[in-house]
Amino acid sequence: MTQRGFRTAKRRYHYLFWPLMAAYTVLVFATSFLVDTDTAPTWLKVTSALAVTLPLFGVLYAMRRQTEETDEYTRMRQLQAMRDGGLITAGFAFMIGFLQIFEVVDLISVFWFGPLFFISYGLSFCTQNFGKVV
Amino acid sequence: MKNILKILRTEKGWSQAALAEKLDVSRQSVNAIETGKYDPSLPLAFAIARLFGRPIEEIFDDGVELASAAE
Numbered sequence: 001m002t003q004r005g006f007r008t009a010k011r012r013y014h015y016l017f018w019p020l021m022a023a024y025t026v027l028v029f030a031t032s033f034l035v036d037t038d039t040a041p042t043w044l045k046v047t048s049a050l051a052v053t054l055p056l057f058g059v060l061y062a063m064r065r066q067t068e069e070t071d072e073y074t075r076m077r078q079l080q081a082m083r084d085g086g087l088i089t090a091g092f093a094f095m096i097g098f099l100q101i102f103e104v105v106d107l108i109s110v111f112w113f114g115p116l117f118f119i120s121y122g123l124s125f126c127t128q129n130f131g132k133v134v
Numbered sequence: 135m136k137n138i139l140k141i142l143r144t145e146k147g148w149s150q151a152a153l154a155e156k157l158d159v160s161r162q163s164v165n166a167i168e169t170g171k172y173d174p175s176l177p178l179a180f181a182i183a184r185l186f187g188r189p190i191e192e193i194f195d196d197g198v199e200l201a202s203a204a205e
Contacts, residue, residue, distance in 0.1 A: 071178075073166055
């Protein structure tokens with residue numbers, strides 16, 4: 001683990017995060033406009049799906065790198081928020097999975113577990129210090 | 135753990151942000167340490183002690199008396 005300090009870690013995170021998010025946005029719009037999922041060949045659909053996913057893997061790498069490089073208190077807060085986000089997402093995955101097994105709900109796209117993780121991670125990060133000794 | 139970081143910082147006339155910049159940590163880190171919500175690691179405690187030119191035990195107090203700790 002290479003601790004570089006809060007400012008350097010933050011700068012390196014932003015240098016990676018924003019270009020990746022820009023690439024992700026462009027790819028999402030480009031593929032949704034250019035690829036017709038009803039008529040496009042499978043190789044094109046696979047390529048498009050993986051191309052859109054690649055920047056997201058980059059963002060996940062940037063998050064991991066920042067937790068390694070930032071200062072100890074920020075790292076602790078980030079990891080606590082990721083823990084909460086991961087556990088909430090896992091909990092919902094099990095709950096929705098069993099609801100599907102018991103045929104209570106129809107199939108729900110697994111795509112939504114990604115946003116669920118980031119929303120719960122963000123909410124946890126913003127609320128973790130409310131009246132709590134860490 | 136109790137500490138006198140806020141007193142030392144205000145003596146120098148530094149804001150939390152200024153101290154955070156000198157230690158290369160977030161302002162929230164300084165606030166958490168000052169309010170006792172977070173105990174710094176040994177390397178950060180040493181960095182704080184060096185910055186203020188004081189021994190660690192003068193800045194941080196875990197509330198344990200040396201005599202009773204030796205028993």
